[in-house]
Amino acid sequence: MAAMAALPPGPLSPPGGGAADAAGPEGAEGLFVLLGAGLVAASHPLLYVKLLVQVGHEPLPPTIGRNVLGRKVLYLPGFFTYARHIVEVDGKRGLFRGLTPRLISSTLSTITRGSVKKAFPLEDMEHVSNKDDVKTSLRKVVRETSHEMMMQCVSRFVSHPLHVISMRCMVQFVGREVKYSGVFSAIGRIFKEEGILGFFVGLVPHILGDVIFLWCCNLLAHFINTYAVDDNFSQASVIRSYTKFVMGIAVSMLTYPFLLVGDLMAVNNCGGSCSVAPACCSAGRPSQPPPSPSTEPRQGQLISMDSSRNPKLVSISVYFSFLIQSPWCHN
Numbered sequence: 001m002a003a004m005a006a007l008p009p010g011p012l013s014p015p016g017g018g019a020a021d022a023a024g025p026e027g028a029e030g031l032f033v034l035l036g037a038g039l040v041a042a043s044h045p046l047l048y049v050k051l052l053v054q055v056g057h058e059p060l061p062p063t064i065g066r067n068v069l070g071r072k073v074l075y076l077p078g079f080f081t082y083a084r085h086i087v088e089v090d091g092k093r094g095l096f097r098g099l100t101p102r103l104i105s106s107t108l109s110t111i112t113r114g115s116v117k118k119a120f121p122l123e124d125m126e127h128v129s130n131k132d133d134v135k136t137s138l139r140k141v142v143r144e145t146s147h148e149m150m151m152q153c154v155s156r157f158v159s160h161p162l163h164v165i166s167m168r169c170m171v172q173f174v175g176r177e178v179k180y181s182g183v184f185s186a187i188g189r190i191f192k193e194e195g196i197l198g199f200f201v202g203l204v205p206h207i208l209g210d211v212i213f214l215w216c217c218n219l220l221a222h223f224i225n226t227y228a229v230d231d232n233f234s235q236a237s238v239i240r241s242y243t244k245f246v247m248g249i250a251v252s253m254l255t256y257p258f259l260l261v262g263d264l265m266a267v268n269n270c271g272g273s274c275s276v277a278p279a280c281c282s283a284g285r286p287s288q289p290p291p292s293p294s295t296e297p298r299q300g301q302l303i304s305m306d307s308s309r310n311p312k313l314v315s316i317s318v319y320f321s322f323l324i325q326s327p328w329c330h331n
Helices: 017-053 079-090 092-096 099-119 132-171 184-193 196-200 203-228 234-267 274-278 311-325
Strands: 063-066 072-075
Touching: 017 079, 017 092, 017 099, 017 234, 072 099, 072 184, 079 092, 099 132, 099 184, 132 184, 132 196, 132 234, 184 196, 203 234
Parallel strands: none
Antiparallel strands: 063 072
């Protein structure tokens, strides 16, 4: 079995080494921080729109269209329409609301992973190879996945408070609030109103999603590369190198509910309209009739929604979320 069965091809650290290896461990860590920050900044508008979709914010009326069966249906705005609306309200800088705490969170995650990896090295274990039997290769995959899980859980714990602040900064777009206007002011406000536990709201679902994501990806890739890919096939090594990448996209759909619950917990009961934003928390309130296509909804109006109604946006943004925090960007 190829070496890539245990470790997927990291998009920021190409197999076989490169400039990161030549720069040394400290240079490589700095490179990962810079590249991770760039990826966070580039994907932030997508994740911003995804969060507003998750909390049920529908500022634009649906449009009438036809599905694959030819039936008339109402379509909610897509990513570009939603992003254009944000630009019209807040300007182009509005697409990057909450970016600063996300950048800090990403940096803390990368530094923490590197520190944990140095404190608990896994140098005595060789990567999975074709010479290993099934039991030996599986044992190596389990050990390496356990090591990755430990690094991921610690980095998630350290960076989660900034993730909460970022979520709350972004969701303020719904009610046009300025309660969480800066990182330090948000830290003081959360500590004053909710205490230490307020910084870790939604942490458990995120950790569960990370753990399930890691184990499913590594084990599925291992079994596929072992039993489904024939060594006699000329492109076997290429297929094995991308198995983990494909599994990551598939498994991200499975673990999306954990991400959804964690994000909604982070913004629920945080004051103002944020306390009623999640549609799943609307029980007990009088239901509002949905606006007609010709009626402009009130600013900040929230109605029930199903996150699967924009599957393309959800699929892409979910995978970006896991990609940014995954070990692929740090190993």
